[in-house]
Amino acid sequence: MIMSTCAPSPFDHPKADIILRSADGVDFCVFKLFLTLASPFFETMFELPQPADGTGDDTKDGLPVIPVPEDSKTLDTFLRFCYPSTLAEDPLLDSLADILAILGAAKKYSLDLIEKKVCQALVNHKVLEAEPLRCFAIAYNARLKHETITAARYTLRQPLIPAWFEEIELITASDLLALLTYHKKCAIAVAPLRANLDWVTNHYGSLNSCKWLVPEMQNPNRSYYGTPDPTTCSCGRSTQAEFMLWNNTSVSWWATYMKETFELLRDTPCRDIVKSEAEKTIQKVRGAGCTLCSARVKENMEEFSELLALNVEKATASIELEMHF
Ligand SMILES: [Zn+2]
Numbered sequence: 288m289i290m291s292t293c294a295p296s297p298f299d300h301p302k303a304d305i306i307l308r309s310a311d312g313v314d315f316c317v318f319k320l321f322l323t324l325a326s327p328f329f330e331t332m333f334e335l336p337q338p339a340d341g342t343g344d345d346t347k348d349g350l351p352v353i354p355v356p357e358d359s360k361t362l363d364t365f366l367r368f369c370y371p372s373t374l375a376e377d378p379l380l381d382s383l384a385d386i387l388a389i390l391g392a393a394k395k396y397s398l399d400l401i402e403k404k405v406c407q408a409l410v411n412h413k414v415l416e417a418e419p420l421r422c423f424a425i426a427y428n429a430r431l432k433h434e435t436i437t438a439a440r441y442t443l444r445q446p447l448i449p450a451w452f453e454e455i456e457l458i459t460a461s462d463l464l465a466l467l468t469y470h471k472k473c474a475i476a477v478a479p480l481r482a483n484l485d486w487v488t489n490h491y492g493s494l495n496s497c498k499w500l501v502p503e504m505q506n507p508n509r510s511y512y513g514t515p516d517p518t519t520c521s522c523g524r525s526t527q528a529e530f531m532l533w534n535n536t537s538v539s540w541w542a543t544y545m546k547e548t549f550e551l552l553r554d555t556p557c558r559d560i561v562k563s564e565a566e567k568t569i570q571k572v573r574g575a576g577c578t579l580c581s582a583r584v585k586e587n588m589e590e591f592s593e594l595l596a597l598n599v600e601k602a603t604a605s606i607e608l609e610m611h612f
Pocket residue numbers: 502519520521522523538577578579580581
């Protein structure tokens with residue numbers, strides 16, 4: 288027989304009236320009333336004849352012991368959801384493994400309310416960031432509209448064609464097709480931002496307000512006592528006709544940023560790409576040795592990438608995930 292240990296507060300209350308023993312031998316002293324109120328399953332379970340106090344094998348300190356298949360970690364989380372919030376706060380679920388374990392228990396014990404609460408943990412940023420497709424499948428399987436749509440949005444951070452993921456069996460091929468269609472439509476919605484730069488010119492208003500994009504270039508014929516002129520740019524202008532502003536060619540590194548970012552947005556139409564590419568550009572420019580650009584690239588690219596990120600979000604916001612709930 289496993290040596291049992293006692294669970295921590297509030298599951299060690301001296302006035303508790305029943306013990307749930309986890310698979311790994313931890314005894315949770317609980318009040319039947321709280322569990323009964325949380326789930327009809329427990330009501331039925333407690334109505335079954337119990338051995339009289341202190342008689343049967345399955346008793347401890349005069350309380351009946353009910354062994355359950357869940358481990359102590361799952362049981363602890365799960366019981367905290369059942370208890371009133373004055374005694375135990377709802378536990379924080381920030382890993383998909385924990386969420387799935389609790390969801391399994393909630394389903395098994397028909398704790399509908401807890402199932403809902405647990406699924407809401409699916410929209411936890413940390414979980415979504417790590418496993419958007421698994422969250423999508425779990426949320427849609429539970430027909431949670433808000434959670435499914437939120438998870439779909441996070442899948443835009445991953446390539447259009449996903450790798451196999453654990454809960455793929457929870458959704459149908461039609462569901463997956465709906466997700467891929469949504470992803471593709473978002474990518475298409477972002478594309479016009481590349482061809483038409485009104486969103487840039489409208490934001491800055493005039494060439495004078497964004498000189499960093501179209502800086503004065505160093506004149507190689509002008510001697511500046513042997514040191515580079517700090518008031519002019521040595522980066523060079525873009526040779527491409529694309530990304531011109533007010534009919535001026537832009538500084539070359541910005542045109543490169545735009546070209547590379549828009550290439551990536553075709554597969555992952557989301558703000559994260561815009562921001563991470565900007566970060567790389569800042570490092571690259573600082574490493575390139577143009578005094579003028581190095582000094583101001585961070586501030587300007589942070590502002591600019593935020594502008595592009597907002598426009599990407601705006602373009603994709605109206606795209607609907609066509610699924611039934
Ligand atoms: Zn420069």
